[in-house]
Amino acid sequence: MGDxxxxxxxxxxxGGSWRVERAVRDLAxxxxxxxxGTTVFGPLEEPGSAHGLLHRESGTFVWQGTPRPAERTLRFLSGPSPSTAVVQFSDGRPFHDLDLSTGRYVADHPCAADLYRGEFTVFGQDRWRTVxxxxxxxxxxxxxxxxxxLT
Incomplete structure (x- = not known):
């Protein structure tokens, strides 16, 4: 998909609500x-905080046939330009930068001895993907x- x-x-x-479908593969x-599940990007309502969105994801994670409830919260703060954001964990620790000015962005997040590399791709007004x-x-x-x- 090159577009x-x-x-x-x-x-x-x-901003708004999104349906989320995530596939997880352990290559080893x-x-x-x-x-x-769903992700809702709503107003960040923290006194004194930067302009941004609170990302709340909730749903069901099925791992090897066993379903469990799952959720996570992230903060998306205004970046240096409108096409950018600074993404943080819910406790304010840095996660990664995001720049969707071209519709595609690659971000790295070192975590202990592991490296998380995320590729963000926007396909249209109502559809995007992360890998x-x-x-x-x-x-x-x-x-x-x-x-x-969704909305």
């Missing part, structure tokens, strides 16, 4: 899992997440 959709305003683009063991490749001494994973706008 990327440039995003001039990342926070404006992401061959194990597979799947997450299905995270996680490599290190204890991990060899690929996580592919498709987002489809």
């Amino acid at each position: 990327f959709w440039p995003v001039a305003d990342v926070l404006g683009y992401l 063991s061959g194990a597979e899992g799947r997450f299905t 995270w490749r996680v490599g290190g001494p204890a991990k060899d994973l690929v996580l592919t997440t498709d987002y489809t706008r």
Whole structure:
């Protein structure tokens, strides 16, 4: 898929609710899992915080046939230009930068001995994807997440 959709305003683009479908593959063991749920990008309501969005993901993660509830929260803060954002974990630790001005971006996040490399691709107003490749001494994973706008 070579047709990327440039995003001039990342926070404006992401705002709202998205259906999430994530495939998780452990390349070392061959194990597979799947997450299905929703992500809501809503206002970041923290006194004194920068302009941004609170990303709340919730759903069900099925790993080797066993379903479990799963959720995560991230913060997407305004970057140096409208097409960029600074992504943080919910506790404020840095995760990665994001620049969707061309509709595609690659970000790295070192975590202990592992490296997370994420590729973000926007396909249109209502569809985007992330592919995270996680490599290190204890991990060899690929996580592919498709987002489809609900509202």
